[in-house]
Amino acid sequence: MTEQAEIRDGRMDDMAAVRSLLVETWHDTYDDLIGPGKVRQITDKWHSEDILARQVEMTDACFLVAEAPDAGIVGHAFAYPDGEGVFLSRLYVRPTAQGCGLGAQLLGDLTRRFPDVQQIHLEVEVNNVRAKTFYERHGFSVTGRVEHCGDEVGVPAFVMEKSFQSAG
Template sequence: MFVRTASERDIEAVRALLVETWHATYDAIYGTEKVTEITDSWHSIASLRRRLTRPNSEFLVADDGKRIGGMAYAEADAGGDTVMLRQLYVLPALQGRGIGGMLLDEIIESFSDAKRMRLEVEEQNVKAIAFYQAHGFAQTDRTANCGADQSGIPALIYEMPLI
């Protein structure tokens, strides 16, 4: 796998990756219907397309030339000090092979002037929490609305200094 900037031609494969990964990770937590509702909204083709051109952001994919095995998306705040890692997902069959670490490293390099990186993670997603802790993140807070205002989805907030 190699990491590169996502393009329009990747959008459908990224959506498929997100749908598969979300169902594998969250069906047992939220139920299939809720996960489908979330992925249809948060991971729609239109939503993903908008991320390709959003200022102060980076949208990456891990590609082996045959398939997209992972993706990451992050955006910096207006001052550029804080980067919010909005998404970092690897196909379930490819997890544990270093793809997530490669994506995270490239996201960090993309925001060389930032002072910290922040993310939200479902507290029952123990694999993701272990991954982030192993990469230097520590829990700093909680939110009742992960991913979107009024989502009603609680999450832990993790942060890592970048300087």
């Protein structure tokens, strides 16, 4: 359990901590599902500090971190506009901080950053039941399936989507 975390925009000097969060949380989540070797290969490819640094500078994207006074960066979310909607590329909470509402807070803050969005979509690994249930509780439903999550061969995923009514 961590003290109350503050959610804020990511900064360039957060990149090492965000990578560390992603590596730890990926191993915790996916080692049993796709194997630790594959996890290492993917996190090295997708979550290098260089790639994260390019993403934090994307002006149309939202790169959030949750920072706790006693534990540093304990959560992270990244999303960007994609076609008609927004693609939620990552939502990760450190294992020791999960189940305390941080994932819900990050998702809520991120959604508010895109007030005119028609829909948010994401891909979730088919055996990641906890995350799929989390998204369903937050109004997402499965709209399809891809065999190569994020173009990663042999990692099938559900496509999930949440639609928003326009206010007018």
